[in-house]
Amino acid sequence: MTLLLLATPFNASHAALSLNSTRLVFVSDKTSASTVVRNPSKQTYAVQAWVNTAEDMATIPVPFIASPHLFRLGPGDDQQLQINALPNTLPTDRESLFYLNVQEIPQTDKDADNVLNIALRTRIKLFYRPHQITGSLTRQINELKFSFNNNNGQAELLVENPTPFHITFRRLEVNGKGQHYTLKSADMLLPLSTQAYPLTGIKPATDLQAQFTVINDFGGNTEPVKAPVSMAR
Structure with a gap:
């Protein structure tokens, strides 16, 4: 029997995969923001990516889509992850805060029994910054x-x-x-x-x-x- 425990949040330092940024700033007059997911390990992973709010609930809609939202990442490979914005009514006088989630799912060994595979998840802050904001x-x-x-x-x-x-x-x-x-x-x-x-x-x-x-x-x-x-x- 192979068990899989999903959605276990971990600090990025404990995860096998890594991102090339610890936060993302999405300026509203741009169509997208991006980061790179790297796999420095010797194992292949399925990777799922999505954006949510601080409440970390899938039921709360957000005006962002991660692309690709599901992909395979082999040993030593990397993948550019793009965050695309949807039409929204977010405030224009201040930043809005969201979170980018990247979850790694190790491949299961069909020949192994009683193996516990843990899907680790990395969360980083995604700041949606209206272009109307001046200064830095x-x-x-x-x-x-x-x-x-x-x-x-x-x-x-x-x-x-x-x-x-x-x-x-x-x-x-x-x-x-x-x-x-x-x-x-x-x-x-x-x-x-x-x-x-x-x-x-x-x-x-x-x-x-x-x-x-x-x-x-x-x-x-x-x-x-x-x-x-x-x-x-």
């Missing part, structure tokens, strides 16, 4: 505003994002008056929104400062940026 992510991160807030006795850092871009912090820390706190795994900051991040061991002070780096369009890090932390009203 790396230039507009200086517009982020930071403030210290006391929420029923819990200190928190409020970060206001007035930009149309999703902001993913690679590093975010608060310093001042001999205090230091590094926020670990800070949630992604949505466009035109304010996010509260808990601060542990930080007390209000007049010289608090935030220092941060964010992930750019290519998966790299921006240069560190420093910004004052004001006291929330």
Whole structure:
């Protein structure tokens, strides 16, 4: 008996297949965006690709189609994967977030019994960026505003994002008056929104400062940026 466990999400570092990008930016005046799927292993895989939302549910329709959506990838081979957009009514004043899924399904050995084959899945962020947006992510991160807030006795850092871009912090820390706190795994900051991040061991002070780096369009890090932390009203 051969068993197959489907749709097991894994970090790309655990998967046999690899993508040549860790995120995709789809500019709305383009017809498509693409990435390359590579198979550096010695095994042949069937590959399935699709786009969905953060909820990771197949029942939610999305205005994107992956092409090819199903293909075979032999040892050492690669395949260009194209994401095509369908007509849509997505916002034009901010980015919209989707996810590209690439699932690898190893070929089964007909002569092997009691073998468990696991289909690993890699997910990367797909940002749909309206062409009406001006400026760039790396230039507009200086517009982020930071403030210290006391929420029923819990200190928190409020970060206001007035930009149309999703902001993913690679590093975010608060310093001042001999205090230091590094926020670990800070949630992604949505466009035109304010996010509260808990601060542990930080007390209000007049010289608090935030220092941060964010992930750019290519998966790299921006240069560190420093910004004052004001006291929330």
